[in-house]
Amino acid sequence: MIGRLNHVAIAVRDIGKAASLYRDVLGAEVSTAVPQPDHGVTTVFITLPNTKIELLEPLGENSPIAKFLERNPDGGMHHVCYEVEDIRAARDSLRQRGARVLGDGEPRIGAHGKPVLFLHPKDFSGTLVELEQR
Ligand code: CO
Numbered sequence: 001m002i003g004r005l006n007h008v009a010i011a012v013r014d015i016g017k018a019a020s021l022y023r024d025v026l027g028a029e030v031s032t033a034v035p036q037p038d039h040g041v042t043t044v045f046i047t048l049p050n051t052k053i054e055l056l057e058p059l060g061e062n063s064p065i066a067k068f069l070e071r072n073p074d075g076g077m078h079h080v081c082y083e084v085e086d087i088r089a090a091r092d093s094l095r096q097r098g099a100r101v102l103g104d105g106e107p108r109i110g111a112h113g114k115p116v117l118f119l120h121p122k123d124f125s126g127t128l129v130e131l132e133q134r
Helices: 015-025 066-071 087-096
Strands: 005-011 034-036 041-047 052-058 076-084 115-119 128-133
Antiparallel strands (some): 115 128
């Protein structure tokens, strides 16, 4: 069902510092920081030859990554994102197999402008999984 790894997301406290680490120390191609008020995060995308890294910094009062950073003060891997052909079909089949879909189960438009859903980390070896329709 799942296809390519679209990105690995890393939550950070200081996105400027993290971006410069990837650009200046690791020599990667790094985007500018984009505030995404609808999602409560500022994002930077790092383009690697085979996938992307998404840096996330909390934005605003109720950022969805605030609690994660309280538990992981140095930052850390927040989620992995896999591509699927048909997000509603993927959701229905995952639910049938007992996986929990977060929220109301309706795909939302994610940081890339494509429909996304999140799956409960407890059902996937402790890792939050994002599905993105290709
Ligand atoms: Co993501």
